[in-house]
Amino acid sequence: MLLISILLLSACTGLENDSQKEDLDGGNNIINRALMPDEATSVFSEDKKVYERDDDSSLKTLYITVLPNEDAGEPFDWYALNRQPEKADSKKLPILVQEGYSDENGPSSGMFGYGTTNKNATIELRGNTAWYLQQKSFRIKLNEEAGLYLDQRTINLNKHSNDFSRIKNKLSFDLMEQIPNITSLRTQFIHLYVKDLSTGLKDAPYEDYGLFTHVEQPNKMFLKSHMLDPNAYLYKVTFFEFNRYEEKIKEETDPNFNKENFESILEIKGREEHGKLIKMLEDVNNLSLPIEEIMNEHFDEDNFLTWVAINILMDNMDTDANNFYLYSPINSNKWYFLPWDYDGGWEQQRRTNNIRSYQNGISNFWGQILANRYFRKEGNVEKLKAKVEELHTQYINKDTIEAQLKSYQEIVEPFLYRQPDINFLPNNVLNYNEELNIILQTPEESIKRFYEDIEKPKPYYMDEVEDLGGKLKFTWEISFDLQDDELFYDFTISKNLDFTDIVYEQKDLTVNFIEIDKLPAGKYYWKSGVRDHKGNRQDAFDFVLDEEDKSRDGIREFEVK
Known part of the structure; x- marks a missing residue:
């Protein structure tokens, strides 16, 4: 029986070889070919x-x-x-x-x-x-x-x-x-x-x-050097919150396309075809589409979570609407976040009072419609927690930072004590080690702010005041709480920015509007700060600049005529 099996196998092998020869001679049988995938896929992989x-x-x-x-x-x-x-x-x-x-x-x-x-x-x-x-x-x-x-x-x-x-x-x-x-x-x-x-x-x-x-x-040379797609779509964010921007973001073939208007939102650094970008923005802004579908279709979730977690750990809050690139390979539907400009991180903006009160953790990205929709899902917040902890444990912590700082020290310090740089330092050179210590502590401080922010209601926008004749109507967006806590709004009107000359106040509102009798003619300021029952507070996105160009957060100005 064994001999017969071997002979049969040999015969089959001979037939297969004959078939291969026939194919080489012009036969129709395909012996060796790659399998066609269900769909074209491109994997994000930097060298x-x-x-x-x-x-x-x-x-x-x-x-x-x-x-x-x-x-x-x-x-x-x-x-x-x-x-x-x-x-x-x-x-x-x-x-x-x-x-x-x-x-x-x-x-x-x-x-x-x-x-x-x-x-x-x-x-x-x-x-x-x-x-x-x-x-x-x-x-x-x-x-x-x-x-x-x-x-x-x-x-x-x-x-x-x-x-x-x-x-x-x-x-x-x-x-x-x-x-x-x-x-x-x-x-x-x-x-x-x-x-x-x-x-x-x-x-x-x-x-x-x-x-x-x-x-x-x-740029394109960067894409080539990093083994990314040199023919890709690449945009540098000017001011971009993933809105549709229909008046500015148009197809390059649209007769109303204006490059200057387009680049007030996104600078074009790659392919000058924008239909793919527009399709993504239309889907992100289509509230009838589940965010899970949008993330799976248009983005790489690990890339997005990594980008957000890095910005949180490095305290680079000036990334909500700028300081990043969007990249998409030509043969992929996916868009990827690429980092850019981190000199405002590491507590820099906080220590120079150049940061808004809501700019911590998830709240920092809440004005961006993609992040806003994504982080309304509790499971996605848990994914971000896991990513923050992972990156902190493995890559962004005191040990890794200290190793880098030591490698820089002999290069940087001599310049701090000599012309011309010593003339323009923002601090006394003798405090330099204190500055480095703040950098070392930043990831731990950032994690604390991240978890504190999770407990806070999310920021929102206040509307223009409506003059109803004998009444004034004030409205604002409804805040969102990740724990689904009941929210209360404290409404206040003042004649000054310090809110020491209050003309109207109503606390514990559970609705996002209020009507009051019309006030005497003049300029006023109003706010509607939100809090939960545990006392976690949040300001609105809105702000007013005072006479010294300092931001007064959560406030809007209005005038009664």
Whole structure:
């Protein structure tokens, strides 16, 4: 029986080989082929090995020579570039970029740009708030002929003048290098020297501009370097809360498409086709579609949770409507959050009183319709808790932060005690170790705020006051409580922002409106703070700026005529 089985098997094998030969001769039988999947899928996977060439604790030195403006009819030099009044009118100057050592001896043989005599790049101011600071930040764009520096063509020189530590942005991205489900950006400490020949001088000495931090620019080259889709959709958020924005976000083929209007919401950094983005926004804003379907169809849940958890742990609250990118591979329906700009994190905004009262934990993202819908589900809040604890345990904690800070110390500290940086520090240099200790404590403090915020009602918007003739009607959105606690609103009207001259008050309202008799003509302020029965309080999103441009949260102004 065994012999017969072997002979039969051999015969079958022979038939199979004959069939293969027949196929090679033009037969119709397909012997070897890949299986067709049920649907096209693209997996989000960054090449983390790209960071192995990124030495977190090194210092590079650049010597740049600023050349005369190439537009001879328009007087514009290095001095003028550094004092431009408006970002919208930003101009560039040609420069020569070369590399050397921090010894004031200029470019060094064998290093980038050595021996070059003609321009190989342009320079311009960069940043938003940084634009108006005394110490500027710069963007250098290398020419094609210049080649790449650090495998990149764009060099972002960030001064971080408001950051006493000088390392918050770099620390954030260095920590993110190892975190799965999210991208990071390559960073580099850079010592900058500038020779100004822009007025036509034949020669001049190099001037020491101190310490800068280069952060990789998310662009098509970034996508290629990180093994992401170079043909992808990529948008930099200007001010974006996942609303539909029908008047501005339009198809590029729409006759009413206006790129300037579009980019007031999202800057286009990838494909200039927007139907895929519009479909996602329409679904996010379609309240008849379950949020679970939307998340599964258009987003990667792990990526979204990781992005939110990182921002919570690093206390980077200026991420609710800006400071991130949206990325989507061409052959995927998914959109991914990519991080950008963390110099406001690590308690920075809190210590400079540049943060709103609701900006903690989930409440920080409550004005964003995607996060608002997603975190109304108790199970999704539990997922975020788990992600925060996971990232804190493995990646963002005292041990990992301390290791990074120690690696930076020998590079950063000398610049704090020397010109020009010592002239512009926001604090006494003797308090530097205290600043680093605050950074070390940030994840633990952030976790406390995160859990405290879960207990609080969520922020909401107040409406315009309605004049009903003899009455005034005040309305506001209904707050939401994650524990489904009963909520109470405390309504107050005052003649001043300090609410020391109260003209009307009604506590313990359980509805989101109130009508009162019309007040005498004049200017007033009102608020409707919410609390639960346990005393957890929350302000509205609304705010008023006082005479010193300080935010007075949860307040609206109105006038009776």
